[in-house]
Amino acid sequence: MSASQAPFMLETAYYYLRAAKILLREPKMEFVAQINGALGTEILLKSFRSVPEENDKKGTLAEEYKFIDGRMHKLTALASSIDEKLCRKLKIDQHKQTIQRYDDYFINSRYHYEKNVTHGYDGMIIVAGIEIFRETIAWYKETNSSDPWIINYPNIPGGEL
Numbered sequence: 001m002s003a004s005q006a007p008f009m010l011e012t013a014y015y016y017l018r019a020a021k022i023l024l025r026e027p028k029m030e031f032v033a034q035i036n037g038a039l040g041t042e043i044l045l046k047s048f049r050s051v052p053e054e055n056d057k058k059g060t061l062a063e064e065y066k067f068i069d070g071r072m073h074k075l076t077a078l079a080s081s082i083d084e085k086l087c088r089k090l091k092i093d094q095h096k097q098t099i100q101r102y103d104d105y106f107i108n109s110r111y112h113y114e115k116n117v118t119h120g121y122d123g124m125i126i127v128a129g130i131e132i133f134r135e136t137i138a139w140y141k142e143t144n145s146s147d148p149w150i151i152n153y154p155n156i157p158g159g160e161l
Helices: 007-023 030-047 075-080 084-089 092-101 105-109 124-142 148-152
Strands: 050-052 065-067
Touching (some): 007 030, 007 124, 007 148, 030 105, 075 092
């Protein structure tokens, strides 16, 4: 099962997904929560096809990454670029319908006031993102990631998702 691990990207996805969860508790913030959930899920899916940039930050906690498939935002394309075996292990394939429904949600719906924006809220992208995150963090731990944030999770500020 070959796939890249990008711990700083996983940590970043956590923050967007955590923000989504927090925003759901606030009145009239469901739309903003959903945008954060879609972005967190996008970053999470991209992390499997990203490699560290060759610069002075490589190997540090502030490591920077580049997506090996170029710039891509569609969730379906990101999910399909991940090894099938890993998709099954991390249960990404169980969220196929949600990923299709929110395929380009972050790009096309982040400006709520524009014409042709998808309105409404069901929270499924947040649920999917959090579930994929949980499976991914477990996989990182199984593979003995040496990243301090991964090692300390869920004993981090904000706690478990």
